[in-house]
Amino acid sequence: MSGSPSRVYVARLAGLPVYDPNGDQVGKVRDVVVMLRQDTQPPRVLGLVVEVFTRRRIFLPMTRVTSVDAGHVITTGLVNMRRFEQRATEVLVLGEMLDRTVTIRETGATAVVFDMAMEQWRTRDWVLSKVAVREGAKRFRRRGQSHVLDWVDVSGFAQQEEGQGAAHLLAAFESMKPADLAGVLHDLSPKRRKEIAAGLADERLADVLEELPEDDQVEILAALDTERAADVLEEMSPDDAADLIAELPTETAERLLTLMEPDEAEDVRRLLTYEERTAGGLMTSEPVILPADATVADALAHVRNAELSPALAAMIYVCRPPLETPTGRFIGVGHIQRLLREPPSELVSAVLDTDLDGLRPDDGLQAVSKYLATYNLVAAPVLDDEGRLLGAVTVDDVLDHLLPEDWRESEQQEVDRDAP
Incomplete structure (x- = not known):
């Protein structure tokens, strides 16, 4: 294997790009698969777990790796794209x-x-x-x-360890986006998921939970002590927290809502009153809401918030006080693309789109999808019968419900280690 150093530290491989012989990137390294052996023989490295651009994790045998160094991995170009499934005899190093x-x-x-x-x-x-x-x-x-x-x-590697930490694993994956870290957790055992969740900060864990399938969400939340579970739910967006709480036993859900901050719990309780596949059930109650006398500079400052998803940051909602949902009378929306072309001192009320009637909370998924497609939007206001803003539906939440329920786990076929 020319060009490869004699020794490679595994933690430094995490996130490295994987290229084919033509220099095109195939994916990123997420882990190393080994097989433990008898006595004191060093484990044999079977291959790498590589995340390709569809966020699927595949198995790349070491026989298909032609070069490994501190900056990248190069393959022979022959890659089996079926999803990696860990076998009982295999161990993930990271x-x-x-x-x-x-x-x-x-x-x-x-x-x-x-x-x-x-x-x-x-x-x-x-x-x-x-x-x-x-x-x-x-x-x-x-x-x-x-x-x-x-x-x-x-x-000590042959015995299972209870209460294993996760500090060094999390350090290796520190720069991962929440969706990518969620993929790592999903592929691990329930025991390891629990230990990693214990090592994550509340805000980081909340972001990761939002990207996991519901079964994984419930399992991880159930493993937390009740007070911490409530803290994590507070860090989640209200619509995602409501979806998760709806999957819990009634008694557990009520106990968690009681432990949450009253304002956060109130938002979640309100969302729980709507059917899941309706605008009310899909919406978040915390879009960017501004008064009519706000300036363009105010609006741009608000959408710079790194915690906003791109869809939520694409639009501001202008209302009469109060500015907490349900607001006073809804006036209109400001499209960020339009606001970027206006002087910072201009009032947002002068450049609003007031022609959007908005969705009603009981509008079904098909009506919501048609609305977004008709007006070429990535987000839309949800209004009550009195014209007050209740929240906003974003295209990512709509897609979550349009795709098959198991879309995060699709194509989880066992990989033939010997297949080309």
Whole structure:
């Protein structure tokens, strides 16, 4: 394998681009698949888990890898595009081996794994040869000593560890978008999902939950203590929180709503009153709402909020006070593309689109889809009979319901490791 270094640290592979021989990017590395062996033989590296552009994770055998370095991976160009399914004899290095507590054979000391290295032997097989560990601190406020040891010098990988941490795994995936990290969690065992969720900050976990299938959402939320579950729900957008709470047992849902901040819980309770596949059930109650005397500069400042999805940031909603939903009388919408062409001091009320009648909360999914398509919109206001703004429906929420229920998990076929 010309051009490859003799040793590659696995944590540094996370997120690296994978290219075919023509230089076209195939996807990104998400993990390394190994098989543990008897005695103290180093695990054999079977291949890489690669995320292709459809967000599907595929298996790339090491026999199809022609080069690995610090900046990229190059393949032979022959890639099986069927979804990766982990076998019982396989172990994911990043997902399952990082943060493991192991024993250093020479001293009997325990240490935590923060990285591992693989290298290619003369037989051209790749093996997991080195284990980077950090011992526990021996003095107050002192960081533990780090070592890079041969595989034979540590033990403990063969046993399942309860309460395994996730700090080093999360550090390897720190720059991942929530949807990509959700894909990683979905492919792991329930035990590992629980441990990783415990290591995520509330806001980050909320963003990841919004991208997971409902079964995974319920499983992860159920594994949290009740107070933390309520905190995470508060960090989710109200419509996503309402969808998740609707999947919980009534008693559990009510207990969580009681623990949430009253304002957050009120938004969720209101959304729960609408049927799921209606404008009311699809909408978020927190679009960008401004008064009529706001300026274009005010509007642009609000849509710069990094927490807004692109669809929500594409439009502002101008209303009479109060500005919390349900608002005072709805006046119109401001399209950000139009506002960008106006002087910052201009009042938004002077450049509003007042011709949109808006959706009604009981409009069905087909009516909502037709409305967005007719007016070429990525978001639309939802109004009550008195002309007050209740929320906004965005195209991403509509697509979630138009696609098959298992679209996040589609094509999860077992991969033939020997197939071309």
